[in-house]
Amino acid sequence: MISLTLSQLADAVAGDLHLFGDDTPETVVDGPVDTDSRAIVAGGVFVAKPGEQTDGHRFVDAAVASGAALAIVERTVDASVSQIVVADAVAALADLARFVVARVRERGELRIVGITGSNGKTTTKNLLARILEDDGETVSPRASFNNEVGAPLTMLRLTDDTRFLVSEFGASGPGEIARLAGLVTPDIGVVLMVGMAHAGGFGGIEATFHAKSELVRAVRTGGLAILNADDPRVAAMAPIAAERGIDVRWFGRGDTAEVRAVDVEVTATGTRAELVVDGAPLTLRLRVLGEHHVMNALAALAAATALGIDAATAVARLETVELAERWRMQPLGSERVRIINDAYNASPDSMAAALRTLAQITGPQERTVAVLGAMSELGEYAEEEHDRVGLLAVRLGIQRIVVIGADARRMFLEAVAQGSWDSEAVFFATADEAYDYLVTELRDGDRVLVKSSNSAGLRFLGDRLGEFFA
Structure with a gap:
């Protein structure tokens, strides 16, 4: 996390600051933020989140033992650490993420990409992060950190030197993507597909469409929506982008896509695809198994090239990826x-x-x-x-x-x-x-x-x- 004083942190989450020991309102904290006491390191911030099985307040002492410099809590705890008391720890986590992203953005270098879709989010996130990381410090989610806790925790890993933030937005119901994407207002929103994943929670495929389209609505004015030209429901989000003055960049297998695959061959060792990226032919030899991952690669290429990465360079970096994520193909x-x-x-x-x-x-x-x-x-x-x-x-x-x-x-x-x-x-x-x-x-x-x-x-x-x- 970027360096912030205890006073700034308390203001960011609208909490009451309770100082401990030699701490003052001007004491600086810059360690990582986590809701898991086992992951806390020296100088870190522990967020005591109530859970379904247990209560994070029970683990404040454990976080302190690991070196926590601050605890964000919903009630004061008898522990040897300064605390900020808030009404809702999860809401405070989101507020802090919004504040940190805004502070880093003020410096003018940070570019933010948000990714959603019924399938392929984590693979696309990892592929895009691999392309971007050679051009500057890149922050992206660990595993599938894409919910109301995981997404803010990823955002809070920003530093003053971060150039790219790749955020993955999952949802189990309407409004969740809007809330998460609203924390960062992405420069680029990528929508992969609208399918039956989580359809039970959304109430059907049309409700899923409206939920996924929340990302397009959250993209900053003048930003870019990257849409799957092969998915009719994703393609139907183009008018939403137009209403907001957001350009659309298409990926897919058809002739209308700026970033497309024209020939795909699947083998036991990976997938070869002949591509056309903004009119230029390229060959991609993807080591990640599965024809469906070509679409994820196209989405990553569309975003990376929109951010100024040379297409051939981006393809070469994609070819170094051996595994999208553990337990995924x-x-x-x-x-x-x-x-x-x-x-x-x-x-x-x-x-x-x-x-x-x-x-x-x-x-x-x-x-x-x-x-x-x-x-x-x-x-x-x-x-x-x-x-x-x-x-x-x-x-x-x-x-x-x-x-x-x-x-x-x-x-x-x-x-x-x-x-x-x-x-x-x-x-x-x-x-x-x-x-x-x-x-x-x-x-x-x-x-x-x-x-x-x-x-x-x-x-x-x-x-x-x-x-x-x-």
Whole structure:
């Protein structure tokens, strides 16, 4: 975090300052901010956030023991540290982030990119950050820090020397993206796609469209919206941009996109794509698995080139990326049995993309195995969408379909109904049961996809299989 006095910090969060020891209102604090006492380092700021399972106020002493210089609390705590008392710790975190971003922006060098979409946010964020970091200090979220806590924590990592901030905006309901993007007012807003992910929380696909379009509305006047020309709902955000005087830059596979892929070839070691960037032909050899990640790369290129990065340079930097993020199309195992662990998140769109990738990268003498768990946050659409995944797996010719968990059972039932029977499709209640089956069932030449939402926990099964077959 940038250097601020205790008085400035208290003003920023509209809190009451309670000094401890030798501290004065002019005492300077510049350490990192966190809501996890285990992550606090010397000089850091601990935000005592009440949680669903526990209360951050219980861990103020632990934060102090780790060197916290300040605690932001909702009530005073008997601890050896100065404290700022606020009405709502999460709201205070947002207020502090807004204040810090504004202070850094006053210096005139900071450029801010906001990214949203039903799928691909984290991969696109990581690809863009990789392009930008060679041109100046770049701050981007760790993992998927994209909610009301994670997004402000990322913003608070800004320093006086930060040139680029890449913010990822997720949402579980209407208004959340507007609140988060409103903290920074991005120079560039990137919208990847509008799909069924979290549709249960939004109330349907049209409500999801309105929620994702909040980012376009949050872009500063005179800024830029980068939109997916291939997604009709994203393309429908162009009039919103026009109403606000915001230019649009398009990415996609069609001829109308300024940044487009005209030919794509998927292999087991990555994806080759012939690109056209503002009229110039380029070849991208992306080591990240999956044709769907080409679209994420196009979005990152569109943003980077809009920020002044040379297209060929940006492509060369993209080609150094070996893994978008842990548990996202992560290759494990060995050439004998290749495990693709993609079980950090799942939606109908990402599930379909992962299954298609599995089919594309498997050779004629190899066998496709899909290990599938539930997709969360689909609400009333859950049964229908799980049925669709089972149907797609059969239509793609996946040779072994292993479904895990009661919430995913519809995939198994649909696969059987579509003709995948006689042990081609199997169901297990737990990941442990599936593991015991898979370590005896898998054989040389198998290509195995492990895919589910985070809540299903199959990412750990993927890790276990990767270690077993390493």
